[in-house]
Amino acid sequence: MKVLKSLITLFVVIAMGVLVYFYVYKTEQTRISRESKERMLVQFDLDAIESFTFIRPDSSIVFERSTGRLWNITAPIEVEAEREELYSLFVELNKSLILYNLGDEIDDMSVYGLENPDYYMCLDYVEGDPDTLFLGNNTPDGSMAYVRFSSNNNVMTVSRDLTERFKWPVNVYRSRTLLNIVKQDITSFEILRNGDESITMVNNGVNWMMRTPWNYPGDAKNMENIAELLSTSIKQTLVEEKTDDMSQYGLDNPRIILTISQRYGVPEKILLIGDELTATGGTHLSYAKQFDKDLIFTMENTFIKNLLNIKVWYINKTPVRVSREAITKIDFEMGDRKIVFSKDYQRNWSVISPIDKNIDREAINHILKITHYILINDVFAYEPTEKDLAEAGFANPKAVITIYQNDTILERVVLGNTVTINEPLTYFTTSKTPFIFGTRESVDAEINILLETVFGN
Numbered sequence: 001m002k003v004l005k006s007l008i009t010l011f012v013v014i015a016m017g018v019l020v021y022f023y024v025y026k027t028e029q030t031r032i033s034r035e036s037k038e039r040m041l042v043q044f045d046l047d048a049i050e051s052f053t054f055i056r057p058d059s060s061i062v063f064e065r066s067t068g069r070l071w072n073i074t075a076p077i078e079v080e081a082e083r084e085e086l087y088s089l090f091v092e093l094n095k096s097l098i099l100y101n102l103g104d105e106i107d108d109m110s111v112y113g114l115e116n117p118d119y120y121m122c123l124d125y126v127e128g129d130p131d132t133l134f135l136g137n138n139t140p141d142g143s144m145a146y147v148r149f150s151s152n153n154n155v156m157t158v159s160r161d162l163t164e165r166f167k168w169p170v171n172v173y174r175s176r177t178l179l180n181i182v183k184q185d186i187t188s189f190e191i192l193r194n195g196d197e198s199i200t201m202v203n204n205g206v207n208w209m210m211r212t213p214w215n216y217p218g219d220a221k222n223m224e225n226i227a228e229l230l231s232t233s234i235k236q237t238l239v240e241e242k243t244d245d246m247s248q249y250g251l252d253n254p255r256i257i258l259t260i261s262q263r264y265g266v267p268e269k270i271l272l273i274g275d276e277l278t279a280t281g282g283t284h285l286s287y288a289k290q291f292d293k294d295l296i297f298t299m300e301n302t303f304i305k306n307l308l309n310i311k312v313w314y315i316n317k318t319p320v321r322v323s324r325e326a327i328t329k330i331d332f333e334m335g336d337r338k339i340v341f342s343k344d345y346q347r348n349w350s351v352i353s354p355i356d357k358n359i360d361r362e363a364i365n366h367i368l369k370i371t372h373y374i375l376i377n378d379v380f381a382y383e384p385t386e387k388d389l390a391e392a393g394f395a396n397p398k399a400v401i402t403i404y405q406n407d408t409i410l411e412r413v414v415l416g417n418t419v420t421i422n423e424p425l426t427y428f429t430t431s432k433t434p435f436i437f438g439t440r441e442s443v444d445a446e447i448n449i450l451l452e453t454v455f456g457n
Helices: 002-039 083-095 160-165 220-232 301-307 361-370 386-392 443-455
Strands: 049-055 061-065 071-075 100-103 119-125 131-138 144-149 152-159 186-193 197-203 208-212 238-240 256-262 269-276 285-290 296-300 329-334 337-343 349-353 378-381 399-405 408-421 423-430 436-439
Touching: 083 160, 131 160, 144 160, 152 160, 186 220, 197 220, 220 301, 256 301, 269 301, 285 301, 296 301, 329 361, 329 443, 337 361, 349 361, 361 399, 361 443, 378 386, 386 408, 386 436, 408 443, 423 443
Parallel strands: none
Antiparallel strands: 049 061, 049 119, 061 071, 100 152, 119 131, 131 144, 144 152, 186 197, 186 256, 197 208, 238 296, 256 269, 269 285, 285 296, 329 337, 329 399, 337 349, 378 436, 399 408, 408 423, 423 436
């Protein structure tokens, strides 16, 4: 019986605790939350705003939404706005609290500096009526400022931190990066050099491809480097907010025009790059501007050097991308001589023609140095003519290497003439592309070592 009474008492205590929690604690929490929201000046949501303007006696700043979360400053200069700075500003605005509410029964707004204020913020929303936040005088003790909205005549006081933000210069809000883009959003870029030479690279979300002047896989490392520089490089110095004479900067006929396309319907961005600076201390910089913006600025030449690289720099340098493990047979032909290499089920290699001889893996490595590790240093011809093929020496090739998996041809590499252009350059082609490439690899040396391995000295 005593146990039963104890259990009943325990149950009553728990029930009372639950009731206290839901009807006392939760009610108090709801009240605190409601009062906290009521004390907030307003919900400043930048994503819900179409445009806004800081009106100031010196120079007003007009911000207009571009695409998505991109913003432009349209006055006093035309330039892209720094997204992080704007969103940081609106986060701070959201934190602004109403310290005191003086009410709406105020006949003389001039007492608070709210009759004809020098500073106010006009907001146009994507949906809903526009509104204006007026900033008046500081309170007598200087710790707060008077404010009111046009949609509500209540005079309120807020911390002076809010009013100080309205006075920041336009340079605080302008974008410091070259084009204000995100690396992952880049889908393609075109480099037009000296008005006639064009290089176009396209990203399908996984890999880069060159589309002009050749249709060929891009160099992943180099393209990653360019995309990183596009998203992180900054405007070094501001030269002019606007000019009627772009020739003084070489921007009337720019040496480079860089066009970038992005995902999500973001408009193309075009960067014009003009002359290099020649003044002392500025030789590492060049003049530049965005095509549809007025601002003239300078940028680092280290980035520009990537845009001026030879065309081969942009493409994948290793044309043979067959897995070594998939290879079971290799034919090596040199004139009338043909050597056949074969791999058995234990992955051991041997020569089966014209002699029968076991060889070590090092001999196969000499072949792979000519195929898998051969590097493209030049493109002699993209769609070669008969004349190109003859000039490259493919009518009577130096060597032909055919790679098989069982009886299926995986790749064929044809080596042509070796010419000296500053240093030896050997022409070659593969069965997977129409190109005639040039390589500076030591092809002749690898062939001689291979022959010595098979036939001896």
